[in-house]
Amino acid sequence: MSPDDRDQLAAEFALGALSGPELAQARALAASDPRFRAEIARWSGRLSPLLEEVASVEPPAALWSGIERSLTGPAASGANVIQLRRRVGLWRGIAGGAMALAASLALVLVTRPPPAAPPAIAPVTVEAPAPMVAMLDDDAHDMKLVASWNPAQRRLMVAAASDIRPGPDHAHELWMIPADGKPRSLGTMPGPKMRATLDLPMASQLREGVTLALSVEPIGGSPTGLPTGPVVASGKLERA
Protein backbone atom coordinates (compact mmCIF):
# COMPACT_ATOMS: atom_id res chain seq x y z
CA MET A 1 0.00 0.00 0.00
CA SER A 2 1.47 3.33 -1.05
CA PRO A 3 1.81 6.16 1.47
CA ASP A 4 -0.88 8.10 -0.42
CA ASP A 5 -3.26 5.16 -0.22
CA ARG A 6 -2.57 4.91 3.49
CA ASP A 7 -3.31 8.56 4.04
CA GLN A 8 -6.51 8.20 2.06
CA LEU A 9 -7.54 5.20 4.14
CA ALA A 10 -6.80 7.14 7.34
CA ALA A 11 -8.98 10.00 6.10
CA GLU A 12 -11.83 7.62 5.25
CA PHE A 13 -11.49 5.93 8.64
CA ALA A 14 -11.58 9.26 10.50
CA LEU A 15 -14.60 10.25 8.42
CA GLY A 16 -16.31 7.00 9.40
CA ALA A 17 -17.24 5.92 5.86
CA LEU A 18 -15.50 2.54 5.92
CA SER A 19 -17.22 -0.79 6.44
CA GLY A 20 -16.44 -4.47 6.09
CA PRO A 21 -12.90 -5.54 5.11
CA GLU A 22 -11.71 -1.95 4.56
CA LEU A 23 -12.76 -1.05 8.10
CA ALA A 24 -11.01 -4.12 9.45
CA GLN A 25 -7.86 -3.22 7.55
CA ALA A 26 -7.91 0.35 8.85
CA ARG A 27 -8.44 -0.85 12.43
CA ALA A 28 -5.51 -3.23 12.13
CA LEU A 29 -3.29 -0.46 10.80
CA ALA A 30 -4.46 1.92 13.54
CA ALA A 31 -3.51 -0.65 16.14
CA SER A 32 -0.03 -1.23 14.74
CA ASP A 33 1.14 1.88 12.92
CA PRO A 34 1.76 5.14 14.82
CA ARG A 35 2.03 7.11 11.58
CA PHE A 36 -1.36 5.87 10.48
CA ARG A 37 -2.76 6.82 13.89
CA ALA A 38 -1.27 10.29 13.57
CA GLU A 39 -2.90 10.73 10.17
CA ILE A 40 -6.27 9.66 11.61
CA ALA A 41 -5.72 12.19 14.39
CA ARG A 42 -5.03 14.95 11.89
CA TRP A 43 -8.22 14.18 9.98
CA SER A 44 -10.24 13.86 13.15
CA GLY A 45 -8.97 17.30 14.13
CA ARG A 46 -9.84 18.74 10.71
CA LEU A 47 -13.39 17.39 10.82
CA SER A 48 -14.22 17.82 14.52
CA PRO A 49 -15.52 21.41 14.16
CA LEU A 50 -18.47 19.82 12.30
CA LEU A 51 -19.68 18.50 15.64
CA GLU A 52 -20.64 22.05 16.53
CA GLU A 53 -23.47 21.71 14.01
CA VAL A 54 -25.15 18.97 16.02
CA ALA A 55 -28.22 20.03 17.99
CA SER A 56 -28.32 19.39 21.72
CA VAL A 57 -30.86 16.87 23.00
CA GLU A 58 -31.68 16.54 26.68
CA PRO A 59 -31.01 12.95 27.82
CA PRO A 60 -33.57 11.20 30.06
CA ALA A 61 -33.36 12.38 33.65
CA ALA A 62 -32.67 8.87 34.99
CA LEU A 63 -29.41 8.56 33.08
CA TRP A 64 -27.27 10.43 35.56
CA SER A 65 -28.26 8.21 38.47
CA GLY A 66 -27.23 5.20 36.40
CA ILE A 67 -23.82 6.75 35.84
CA GLU A 68 -23.50 7.64 39.51
CA ARG A 69 -24.34 4.08 40.51
CA SER A 70 -21.64 2.73 38.19
CA LEU A 71 -18.91 4.88 39.71
CA THR A 72 -16.79 2.78 41.94
CA GLY A 73 -16.95 4.02 45.45
CA PRO A 74 -17.79 3.14 48.99
CA ALA A 75 -20.56 0.73 48.00
CA ALA A 76 -21.02 -2.63 49.70
CA SER A 77 -17.74 -4.47 49.42
CA GLY A 78 -19.36 -7.62 48.04
CA ALA A 79 -20.62 -5.71 45.03
CA ASN A 80 -17.20 -4.19 44.56
CA VAL A 81 -15.52 -7.54 44.45
CA ILE A 82 -17.94 -8.79 41.82
CA GLN A 83 -17.43 -5.65 39.81
CA LEU A 84 -13.68 -5.98 40.09
CA ARG A 85 -13.75 -9.61 39.06
CA ARG A 86 -15.78 -8.71 36.03
CA ARG A 87 -13.36 -5.99 35.16
CA VAL A 88 -10.38 -8.24 35.69
CA GLY A 89 -12.01 -10.73 33.34
CA LEU A 90 -12.54 -8.08 30.71
CA TRP A 91 -9.07 -6.73 31.14
CA ARG A 92 -7.61 -10.19 30.94
CA GLY A 93 -9.49 -10.84 27.75
CA ILE A 94 -8.16 -7.65 26.23
CA ALA A 95 -4.64 -7.88 27.50
CA GLY A 96 -4.09 -11.56 26.81
CA GLY A 97 -0.97 -13.14 28.21
CA ALA A 98 -1.37 -11.23 31.41
CA MET A 99 -2.71 -14.21 33.28
CA ALA A 100 -0.07 -14.10 35.96
CA LEU A 101 -0.95 -10.55 36.82
CA ALA A 102 -4.63 -11.28 36.82
CA ALA A 103 -3.87 -14.11 39.20
CA SER A 104 -1.92 -11.77 41.44
CA LEU A 105 -4.94 -9.49 41.48
CA ALA A 106 -7.12 -12.38 42.46
CA LEU A 107 -4.63 -12.95 45.25
CA VAL A 108 -5.19 -9.43 46.44
CA LEU A 109 -8.87 -10.25 46.62
CA VAL A 110 -8.29 -13.44 48.51
CA THR A 111 -5.63 -12.17 50.87
CA ARG A 112 -7.57 -9.20 52.12
CA PRO A 113 -6.63 -8.93 55.75
CA PRO A 114 -9.26 -10.79 57.78
CA PRO A 115 -10.99 -8.70 60.43
CA ALA A 116 -8.74 -8.46 63.46
CA ALA A 117 -9.60 -10.97 66.15
CA PRO A 118 -11.66 -9.18 68.77
CA PRO A 119 -9.39 -8.07 71.60
CA ALA A 120 -10.22 -9.66 74.94
CA ILE A 121 -11.18 -6.40 76.62
CA ALA A 122 -11.56 -3.44 74.30
CA PRO A 123 -14.79 -3.88 72.34
CA VAL A 124 -13.73 -1.30 69.73
CA THR A 125 -11.93 -2.77 66.74
CA VAL A 126 -10.13 -0.65 64.21
CA GLU A 127 -10.70 -2.03 60.74
CA ALA A 128 -7.56 -2.19 58.63
CA PRO A 129 -7.83 0.02 55.52
CA ALA A 130 -8.87 -2.06 52.56
CA PRO A 131 -6.29 -2.98 49.90
CA MET A 132 -6.80 -1.25 46.60
CA VAL A 133 -6.02 -1.83 42.96
CA ALA A 134 -5.84 0.32 39.86
CA MET A 135 -5.73 -0.56 36.19
CA LEU A 136 -3.65 1.94 34.31
CA ASP A 137 -4.22 2.04 30.58
CA ASP A 138 -4.83 4.31 27.67
CA ASP A 139 -7.80 4.08 25.39
CA ALA A 140 -5.78 2.60 22.57
CA HIS A 141 -5.10 -0.47 24.72
CA ASP A 142 -1.41 -0.61 23.99
CA MET A 143 -0.25 0.47 27.46
CA LYS A 144 -1.42 -1.52 30.40
CA LEU A 145 -0.26 -1.65 34.00
CA VAL A 146 -1.77 -2.85 37.19
CA ALA A 147 -1.13 -1.33 40.60
CA SER A 148 -1.91 -2.76 43.99
CA TRP A 149 -1.83 -0.66 47.14
CA ASN A 150 -1.78 -2.05 50.62
CA PRO A 151 -2.41 0.90 52.96
CA ALA A 152 -1.75 -1.15 56.10
CA GLN A 153 1.81 -1.90 55.03
CA ARG A 154 2.09 1.21 52.84
CA ARG A 155 3.27 -1.07 50.05
CA LEU A 156 2.70 -0.10 46.45
CA MET A 157 3.32 -2.54 43.63
CA VAL A 158 3.05 -1.64 39.96
CA ALA A 159 3.56 -4.09 37.14
CA ALA A 160 3.31 -3.71 33.40
CA ALA A 161 0.95 -6.07 31.61
CA SER A 162 2.12 -5.02 28.18
CA ASP A 163 5.43 -4.04 26.64
CA ILE A 164 5.84 -0.51 27.95
CA ARG A 165 9.55 0.05 27.43
CA PRO A 166 10.23 3.75 26.95
CA GLY A 167 12.72 4.86 24.30
CA PRO A 168 16.44 4.72 25.16
CA ASP A 169 16.48 8.40 26.17
CA HIS A 170 13.38 8.29 28.33
CA ALA A 171 12.01 6.91 31.55
CA HIS A 172 8.47 6.29 32.77
CA GLU A 173 7.57 8.12 35.95
CA LEU A 174 4.62 7.20 38.12
CA TRP A 175 2.46 9.91 39.69
CA MET A 176 -0.44 10.07 42.05
CA ILE A 177 -2.98 12.84 41.72
CA PRO A 178 -4.70 13.20 45.08
CA ALA A 179 -7.70 15.33 46.01
CA ASP A 180 -5.85 18.63 45.60
CA GLY A 181 -5.18 17.82 41.94
CA LYS A 182 -1.42 18.29 42.30
CA PRO A 183 0.61 15.41 40.90
CA ARG A 184 3.13 13.84 43.30
CA SER A 185 5.92 11.69 41.97
CA LEU A 186 6.09 8.07 43.10
CA GLY A 187 9.38 7.55 41.28
CA THR A 188 10.46 6.24 37.91
CA MET A 189 9.79 2.69 36.84
CA PRO A 190 13.04 0.72 37.14
CA GLY A 191 11.70 -1.86 34.67
CA PRO A 192 8.40 -3.56 34.06
CA LYS A 193 7.82 -3.82 37.83
CA MET A 194 8.09 -1.44 40.73
CA ARG A 195 7.70 -2.02 44.44
CA ALA A 196 7.80 0.82 46.92
CA THR A 197 7.03 1.46 50.55
CA LEU A 198 5.63 4.96 50.87
CA ASP A 199 6.27 7.33 53.74
CA LEU A 200 3.31 8.31 55.90
CA PRO A 201 2.47 11.69 54.35
CA MET A 202 2.40 10.15 50.85
CA ALA A 203 0.58 7.04 52.03
CA SER A 204 -2.15 9.05 53.72
CA GLN A 205 -3.02 10.67 50.39
CA LEU A 206 -3.15 7.48 48.40
CA ARG A 207 -6.84 6.79 48.83
CA GLU A 208 -9.73 5.38 46.90
CA GLY A 209 -10.55 7.44 43.80
CA VAL A 210 -7.06 8.90 43.49
CA THR A 211 -5.63 8.72 39.98
CA LEU A 212 -2.34 7.00 39.25
CA ALA A 213 -0.69 8.10 36.03
CA LEU A 214 2.42 7.25 34.07
CA SER A 215 4.26 9.97 32.13
CA VAL A 216 7.22 9.95 29.79
CA GLU A 217 10.18 11.81 31.29
CA PRO A 218 13.90 12.28 30.72
CA ILE A 219 16.16 9.59 32.18
CA GLY A 220 16.23 10.05 35.94
CA GLY A 221 12.73 11.50 36.08
CA SER A 222 11.08 14.88 35.71
CA PRO A 223 13.53 17.71 36.38
CA THR A 224 10.74 19.97 37.69
CA GLY A 225 8.91 17.76 40.15
CA LEU A 226 5.84 17.89 37.92
CA PRO A 227 5.11 15.76 34.87
CA THR A 228 6.80 17.23 31.81
CA GLY A 229 6.01 14.53 29.24
CA PRO A 230 2.74 13.12 27.92
CA VAL A 231 0.65 10.90 30.17
CA VAL A 232 0.63 7.49 28.54
CA ALA A 233 -1.56 5.56 30.97
CA SER A 234 -3.79 6.37 33.90
CA GLY A 235 -6.32 4.75 36.19
CA LYS A 236 -8.09 5.21 39.51
CA LEU A 237 -7.50 3.37 42.76
CA GLU A 238 -10.45 1.23 43.67
CA ARG A 239 -11.16 -1.06 46.56
CA ALA A 240 -10.05 -4.61 45.90
Place this chain on the structure above:
Amino acid sequence: MQARYASALPSPAGVGFPPGPGWFIGVGMDRTVPESEPLAPTAASRELVPLLSGIAAGDRSALAALYERTSAKLYGVCIRVLPSEDDAQEVLQDVFLTVWRKAAMYDPAKASPITWLAVMARNKSIDRLRARSLGTNPLDAAANVADDSPTAFEVIEQNEERARLTSCLDQLDPQHSAMIRAAFLDGATYPELAQRQAVPLGTMKSWIRRGLSRLRSCLEQPVTS
Protein backbone atom coordinates in the same frame (compact mmCIF):
# COMPACT_ATOMS: atom_id res chain seq x y z
CA MET B 1 7.52 22.28 25.30
CA GLN B 2 7.56 22.46 29.02
CA ALA B 3 4.32 24.35 29.22
CA ARG B 4 2.57 22.01 26.87
CA TYR B 5 3.57 18.87 28.64
CA ALA B 6 3.05 20.25 32.09
CA SER B 7 -0.59 20.61 31.18
CA ALA B 8 -0.93 16.94 30.36
CA LEU B 9 -1.84 16.35 33.97
CA PRO B 10 -4.40 18.33 35.88
CA SER B 11 -2.79 21.36 37.29
CA PRO B 12 -4.05 24.25 39.34
CA ALA B 13 -6.53 26.31 37.38
CA GLY B 14 -4.90 28.75 35.05
CA VAL B 15 -1.88 26.68 34.20
CA GLY B 16 -1.63 25.24 30.74
CA PHE B 17 -4.37 27.12 28.94
CA PRO B 18 -3.49 27.42 25.31
CA PRO B 19 -2.91 30.98 24.25
CA GLY B 20 -5.33 32.89 22.10
CA PRO B 21 -8.73 34.32 22.80
CA GLY B 22 -10.74 31.80 20.86
CA TRP B 23 -9.73 28.43 22.15
CA PHE B 24 -12.44 28.21 24.76
CA ILE B 25 -15.24 28.95 22.36
CA GLY B 26 -16.63 25.50 22.45
CA VAL B 27 -19.30 23.46 20.84
CA GLY B 28 -22.81 24.72 21.61
CA MET B 29 -22.63 24.62 25.36
CA ASP B 30 -25.42 26.97 26.09
CA ARG B 31 -28.57 25.11 25.30
CA THR B 32 -30.51 28.27 24.60
CA VAL B 33 -28.22 29.35 21.76
CA PRO B 34 -29.23 28.13 18.31
CA GLU B 35 -26.70 25.58 17.13
CA SER B 36 -25.95 27.28 13.88
CA GLU B 37 -24.82 30.51 15.49
CA PRO B 38 -21.25 30.91 16.60
CA LEU B 39 -21.11 31.21 20.32
CA ALA B 40 -19.96 34.31 22.01
CA PRO B 41 -16.80 33.85 24.06
CA THR B 42 -17.94 32.45 27.33
CA ALA B 43 -16.32 31.32 30.51
CA ALA B 44 -18.38 28.12 30.35
CA SER B 45 -15.96 26.06 28.30
CA ARG B 46 -12.93 27.32 30.19
CA GLU B 47 -14.58 26.31 33.45
CA LEU B 48 -14.64 22.74 32.19
CA VAL B 49 -10.84 22.44 32.48
CA PRO B 50 -10.74 22.63 36.30
CA LEU B 51 -13.72 20.26 36.38
CA LEU B 52 -11.64 17.69 34.49
CA SER B 53 -8.80 18.20 36.97
CA GLY B 54 -11.24 17.60 39.80
CA ILE B 55 -12.52 14.43 38.14
CA ALA B 56 -8.96 13.12 37.78
CA ALA B 57 -8.57 13.62 41.52
CA GLY B 58 -11.73 11.60 42.22
CA ASP B 59 -14.19 14.42 42.82
CA ARG B 60 -17.68 13.15 42.00
CA SER B 61 -19.27 16.55 42.24
CA ALA B 62 -16.97 17.71 39.42
CA LEU B 63 -18.27 14.85 37.26
CA ALA B 64 -21.84 15.81 38.15
CA ALA B 65 -21.13 19.41 37.15
CA LEU B 66 -19.56 18.30 33.88
CA TYR B 67 -22.60 16.13 33.16
CA GLU B 68 -24.92 18.99 33.93
CA ARG B 69 -23.18 21.21 31.42
CA THR B 70 -22.31 18.87 28.58
CA SER B 71 -24.73 15.92 28.59
CA ALA B 72 -27.31 17.51 26.24
CA LYS B 73 -24.68 18.38 23.65
CA LEU B 74 -23.10 14.94 23.87
CA TYR B 75 -26.45 13.13 23.82
CA GLY B 76 -27.25 15.10 20.68
CA VAL B 77 -24.08 13.72 19.09
CA CYS B 78 -24.92 10.12 20.13
CA ILE B 79 -28.57 10.20 19.09
CA ARG B 80 -27.68 11.64 15.69
CA VAL B 81 -25.52 8.60 14.95
CA LEU B 82 -27.48 5.87 16.73
CA PRO B 83 -31.04 4.96 15.71
CA SER B 84 -31.74 3.34 19.07
CA GLU B 85 -32.25 5.59 22.08
CA ASP B 86 -31.16 2.76 24.36
CA ASP B 87 -27.84 2.53 22.54
CA ALA B 88 -27.39 6.31 22.64
CA GLN B 89 -28.01 6.31 26.37
CA GLU B 90 -25.58 3.47 26.97
CA VAL B 91 -22.92 5.22 24.93
CA LEU B 92 -23.45 8.48 26.79
CA GLN B 93 -23.08 6.60 30.05
CA ASP B 94 -19.90 5.02 28.72
CA VAL B 95 -18.52 8.44 27.76
CA PHE B 96 -18.92 9.74 31.31
CA LEU B 97 -17.50 6.59 32.87
CA THR B 98 -14.50 6.90 30.53
CA VAL B 99 -14.09 10.52 31.56
CA TRP B 100 -14.23 9.43 35.19
CA ARG B 101 -11.33 7.05 34.62
CA LYS B 102 -9.38 8.95 32.00
CA ALA B 103 -9.71 12.63 32.87
CA ALA B 104 -5.97 12.73 33.62
CA MET B 105 -5.29 12.12 29.94
CA TYR B 106 -7.09 15.24 28.78
CA ASP B 107 -4.57 17.67 27.33
CA PRO B 108 -5.77 21.27 27.10
CA ALA B 109 -3.02 22.03 24.60
CA LYS B 110 -4.67 19.74 22.08
CA ALA B 111 -8.36 20.49 22.29
CA SER B 112 -10.98 22.26 24.33
CA PRO B 113 -12.78 20.01 26.81
CA ILE B 114 -15.99 20.07 24.81
CA THR B 115 -14.21 19.02 21.61
CA TRP B 116 -12.48 16.20 23.48
CA LEU B 117 -15.83 15.04 24.83
CA ALA B 118 -17.76 15.46 21.58
CA VAL B 119 -15.15 13.53 19.58
CA MET B 120 -15.22 10.77 22.21
CA ALA B 121 -19.04 10.62 22.08
CA ARG B 122 -19.01 10.54 18.28
CA ASN B 123 -16.33 7.84 18.04
CA LYS B 124 -17.97 5.63 20.64
CA SER B 125 -21.33 6.04 18.88
CA ILE B 126 -19.82 5.02 15.53
CA ASP B 127 -18.19 2.00 17.20
CA ARG B 128 -21.55 0.98 18.61
CA LEU B 129 -23.27 1.47 15.28
CA ARG B 130 -20.71 -0.67 13.43
CA ALA B 131 -20.83 -3.35 16.12
CA ARG B 132 -24.63 -3.45 15.82
CA SER B 133 -24.49 -3.90 12.07
CA LEU B 134 -22.01 -6.74 12.42
CA GLY B 135 -23.92 -8.31 15.27
CA THR B 136 -20.77 -8.41 17.35
CA ASN B 137 -20.29 -7.52 20.95
CA PRO B 138 -19.63 -3.78 21.16
CA LEU B 139 -16.98 -4.44 23.79
CA ASP B 140 -14.94 -6.52 21.36
CA ALA B 141 -15.26 -3.92 18.68
CA ALA B 142 -14.32 -1.14 21.07
CA ALA B 143 -11.15 -2.97 21.96
CA ASN B 144 -10.02 -2.73 18.36
CA VAL B 145 -10.58 0.93 17.93
CA ALA B 146 -7.63 3.11 18.57
CA ASP B 147 -9.13 6.47 17.81
CA ASP B 148 -11.14 7.19 20.93
CA SER B 149 -7.99 8.06 22.77
CA PRO B 150 -8.00 11.57 24.16
CA THR B 151 -4.74 12.12 22.33
CA ALA B 152 -6.16 10.86 19.05
CA PHE B 153 -6.95 14.22 17.59
CA GLU B 154 -5.22 17.48 17.47
CA VAL B 155 -7.13 20.66 17.24
CA ILE B 156 -6.78 23.97 18.95
CA GLU B 157 -10.38 24.84 18.96
CA GLN B 158 -11.29 28.20 17.66
CA ASN B 159 -14.34 29.56 16.04
CA GLU B 160 -12.09 30.32 13.09
CA GLU B 161 -11.49 26.60 12.72
CA ARG B 162 -15.14 25.99 12.12
CA ALA B 163 -15.50 29.00 9.85
CA ARG B 164 -12.54 27.77 7.82
CA LEU B 165 -13.87 24.24 7.57
CA THR B 166 -17.30 25.49 6.55
CA SER B 167 -15.84 27.76 3.91
CA CYS B 168 -13.68 24.95 2.53
CA LEU B 169 -16.66 22.57 2.46
CA ASP B 170 -18.63 25.23 0.63
CA GLN B 171 -16.01 25.26 -2.12
CA LEU B 172 -16.59 21.57 -2.84
CA ASP B 173 -19.21 20.14 -5.12
CA PRO B 174 -22.35 20.42 -2.93
CA GLN B 175 -22.99 16.72 -3.29
CA HIS B 176 -19.48 15.86 -2.10
CA SER B 177 -19.68 18.09 0.95
CA ALA B 178 -23.14 16.78 1.83
CA MET B 179 -21.77 13.22 1.75
CA ILE B 180 -18.82 14.18 3.95
CA ARG B 181 -21.20 15.71 6.50
CA ALA B 182 -23.47 12.67 6.40
CA ALA B 183 -20.58 10.27 6.93
CA PHE B 184 -19.03 12.19 9.80
CA LEU B 185 -22.17 13.29 11.64
CA ASP B 186 -24.63 10.47 10.89
CA GLY B 187 -22.12 7.63 10.76
CA ALA B 188 -23.23 6.61 7.26
CA THR B 189 -20.85 4.24 5.42
CA TYR B 190 -19.98 4.15 1.72
CA PRO B 191 -22.55 1.44 0.89
CA GLU B 192 -25.28 3.25 2.84
CA LEU B 193 -24.51 6.56 1.17
CA ALA B 194 -24.43 4.95 -2.26
CA GLN B 195 -27.82 3.39 -1.63
CA ARG B 196 -29.24 6.61 -0.26
CA GLN B 197 -28.13 8.56 -3.34
CA ALA B 198 -28.88 5.70 -5.73
CA VAL B 199 -25.40 5.79 -7.26
CA PRO B 200 -22.88 2.94 -7.71
CA LEU B 201 -20.58 2.29 -4.77
CA GLY B 202 -17.52 3.26 -6.85
CA THR B 203 -19.06 6.62 -7.68
CA MET B 204 -19.74 7.36 -4.02
CA LYS B 205 -16.18 6.45 -3.09
CA SER B 206 -14.71 8.70 -5.73
CA TRP B 207 -17.00 11.60 -4.71
CA ILE B 208 -15.89 11.39 -1.11
CA ARG B 209 -12.21 10.76 -1.89
CA ARG B 210 -12.12 13.72 -4.23
CA GLY B 211 -13.97 15.80 -1.64
CA LEU B 212 -11.55 14.85 1.14
CA SER B 213 -8.52 15.53 -1.01
CA ARG B 214 -9.78 19.00 -2.00
CA LEU B 215 -10.80 19.68 1.55
CA ARG B 216 -7.28 18.97 2.75
CA SER B 217 -5.70 21.21 0.11
CA CYS B 218 -8.08 24.01 1.05
CA LEU B 219 -7.45 23.63 4.81
CA GLU B 220 -3.70 23.50 4.31
CA GLN B 221 -3.58 26.70 2.30
CA PRO B 222 -1.98 29.53 4.25
CA VAL B 223 -4.58 31.94 5.51
CA THR B 224 -4.56 35.13 3.51
CA SER B 225 -6.29 38.18 4.80
